[in-house]
Amino acid sequence: MPGAGRMRRLPLMTTTPRRESRRAQHARGGTGARVTVRNTLIAYAFMLPFLVLLVLYHTWPVFFGTYLAFTKYNIISPPEWVGLENFRTLAADSQFWSGLKNSLKYILVVPVIQILAIAVALLVNRPLRGIGFFRTAYYVPVVTSFAVVGLIWTWMYQQDGPVDAVLGFLGLHKGGSLLNNPFTALYAVMFVTLWKGIGYYMVLYLAGLQAIGRELEEAAVIDGATRWQVFLNVTLPGLRPTILVCSLLSTISAIKVFEEIYVMTQGGPAGSTYTALFYTYSRAFVDFQYGLAAAAGLIIAVISILFGLINFKLTRGGKADA
Template structure:
């Protein structure tokens, strides 16, 4: 295990401790870190740009329940022993393994004023004057959310599929023999047995939503007018554009604390992942 532990310490444990230390310093790479105590956190409290990013990150949490519901539905759909079901399982998973640079470019084109999404929305009467959804402050964030939903649903589908296949079939068969409907079997047998998987998937999707970055970086760069400026994009811009590494590290710690709080909420809602089945 030594090679793995060395790499883990070098690329994970050390950066966590060093980044936590930098949060209490003023550091710009050129000069050594200068200890400033809680000044970075005090500055964050009064930084409207940071809190605007936090609000957008929290809005992104709307993706979490939708992606979980769709993933469970898809998992149950592809769990059936139908001819060619392996093809559909693979097709749903393809977006997951596709680079987001490629996905972002494709969806940016589709969202353009003369793109297919605009064409469909206009002909359905859901859009008046044709315009790019990514250039509209009112729709840009939700357009990026949809891309996250489209790309990530296959990943959680696979996790739920593994959870479904681990449920003993005799539990569901016994319930059906007792006269339970499919909905009753799902609600009282399948869903409680999926609770551990639900906890893992909801935790992963919640943390991913709060620290969303790739989608924003590739598709909007925080625009238009800051409507897609998220908390992690704020951290990136302060560190790699303004070279305020201490300030960026402080923002990272705040984001981590927010993630932990929502993780605790997930544990509460899923009862710690304990299965009742």
Template sequence: MLPFLALLLLYHTWPVLFGTYLAFTEYNIISPPQFVGLKNFRELLGDAQFWSGVQNSLKYLLVVPVIQLLSIAVAMLVNRPLRSIGFFRTAYYVPVVTSFAVVGLIWTWMYQQSGPVNWVLTHLGLMQRDRSLLGNPASALYAVMFVTLWKGVGYYMVLYLAGLQSIGRELEEAAVIDGATRWQVFVNVTLPGLRPTILVCSLLSTISAVKVFEEIFVMTQGGPVGSTYTALFFTYAKAFQDFRYGYAAAAGIVIAVISLAFGIVNFRLTRGGRVDA
């Protein structure tokens, strides 16, 4: 285990500790870090751009219930002993292993005014021809959310598929023999059996939603008019554009605390309002 632990210490533990230290300093790479106490955190409290980014990150949480429900539905669909079912499982999983640089470029093209998505929406009367989903502040964030949904369904599908296959078939068969409908079997047998998987998937997707960055960086760079400017993109911009590493580290700590809080709430809700010791 020593090589793994060494890498963990080098690339995870040490950056966390050093980043926490930087949050209490002014640091721009050129000069040594200067300790400033809670100055960065006090500045964050009055930074409208940061809290606007936090608000957009919280909006991104709308993806969580949708992606979980859709992933469960797809997992149940591919959990049937049908011919060529392995092909469909692989097809649903392909977006997960595709680089987001590629995915982002493809969907950015599809969302353009001359792209296929706009063409379909225009001919359905749902959108004006001179608009684009990524160029409209009212729709840009939701367009990026859809890409996250499209790319992430396959990942959670695999986890739910494993959960479904761990549920004993005899339980479902016994329920059917007792006269239960498909819906009753799903609610009373399948969902309780999936509860541990739902907990894990909900936690992962909640934390990922609050910390969304790749999609924004590749597709919108926070625009238009800051409508997709998320909390983690704020941290990136302060560190690598403004070179305020201490301020960016403070923002990162606040984001980590927010993620932790939502993780605890999600854990309690998924466990039925209680946490076992």
């Protein structure tokens, strides 16, 4: 071709990126590391107030309380190391064992409150008009101070009160305050705990229900499953993580029950409502035997951990079925 010899050969273009020098790589890596460290420091700066409060009001009391369990301490003189002496005292104290028995008996409220909370959550998990009002109404007892709740229910339980009148009409009670009867006092207080706590667990179960995919329930209905079968095979397995959380919270609350006892019965009558945590309170703030109280609190903590492990076992670690 004419003029072909005058054509200049163009350099070949390649898509291979130019290799970055070691100095540039080092500079870029150093800049990225500095940004990462800076972001980490900023994050910890935001968390610092919470971490300080966590150490002061949670971590330090746990370690110091554990140490006090092995000492004799009355807040006036310094703690004196006594080893296992406090635990031997508790083992021989019938009042402590009576309180521990009542605390373990209080766990009976746990399955009842969970079943009722699930039932109420299913009830209010419907797109009905005014359902928000009912959700709020169920939750009102949760945000009400237990001092107020205890006074109200103490009045309702008194002789010739509303509860006494209703039970007398049904022929279930011969008269007199349920709180003054050693055989009914603990169960009367347990009912107040049940009434006050349903709304709290209802909210948790309601969140769990709304997290379950509607398509799973609809598919089960299309396959011919009844409502009961859908609940057992779809809803209940999907609620297993929520059941674990709620059962853990309610079990721990039952073991360390105190407010209800303090406001309504003070451990009476005849020690029938005397619980392990009320024993701890009495030894610490009435008798000023802080070492003995710390030992009792340590035993309560160990029992709570054991029941927590049982809850993990029963709920299969809170893992929802796929």
